[in-house]
Amino acid sequence: SQTIHQWPATLVQPVGSPLSLECTVEGTSNPNLYWYRQAAGRGLQLLFYSIGIDQISSEVPQNLSASRPQDRQFILSSKKLLLSDSGFYLCACLLSVGRSNSPLHFGNGTRLTVT
Amino acid sequence: GNSVTQMEGPVTLSEEAFLTINCTYTATGYPSLFWYVQYPGEGLQLLLKATKADDKGSNKGFEATYRKETTSFHLEKGSVQVSDSAVYFCALNSGGYQKVTFGTGTKLQVIP
Secondary structure, X not given: OOEEEEEOOEEEEOOOOOEEEEEEEEOOOOOEEEXXXXXXXXXXXXXXXXXXXXXXXXXXXXXXXXXXXXXXXXXXXXXXXXXXXXXXXXXEEEOOOOOOOOOEEEOOOEEEEEO | OOEEEEOXXXXXXXXXXXXXXXXXXXXXXXXXXXXXXXXXXXXXXXXXXXOOOOOEEEEOXXXXXXXXXXXXXXXXXXXXXXXXXXXXXXXXXXXXXXXXXXXXXXXXXXXX
């Protein structure tokens, strides 16, 4: 079965500093990959999704970017963090692309606090 | 486009009470429906799913039935426990290069 690794688990960064969050997937190939953000007490906001290497779609215009340099690696980045970037970031993967009965599988998330 | 609407929380129940969390959806085609659970500080976990009309998904005492006529997928549990305290998300997946559509989540707090 697939496993999603996210790191770091928690991160405290000053405003204006860069960001790099990494997500890797084991146990599958060619998954769809997703980055979600969850603000405190709020629902899930889809930030980016990827259907393959170097194929990234952005859902929300912002100062974040995503890259997928390898099939099972998905990176979320920022050049300069804002206070509003604070939140809980979740990586997810979707197996069996094209089949509606496939559930999303989530990593354990990264808690980012921008100070 | 697709959308999922679930009841506002938080929901506070006493232990052993009956739970219902309402979820309705709009979607094209024949989506699959899911309930996810998020325990404090963790990612989301799949709780149950149903892939066609009248299917009943069940897991850990939770149940939900795919009702196409009312476009609903309400989550129920006959007797909740303190350990069920979490945020519950209803979601749908309509296939293709799909993006799963989530509801806003319902926080459940069960008190002893």
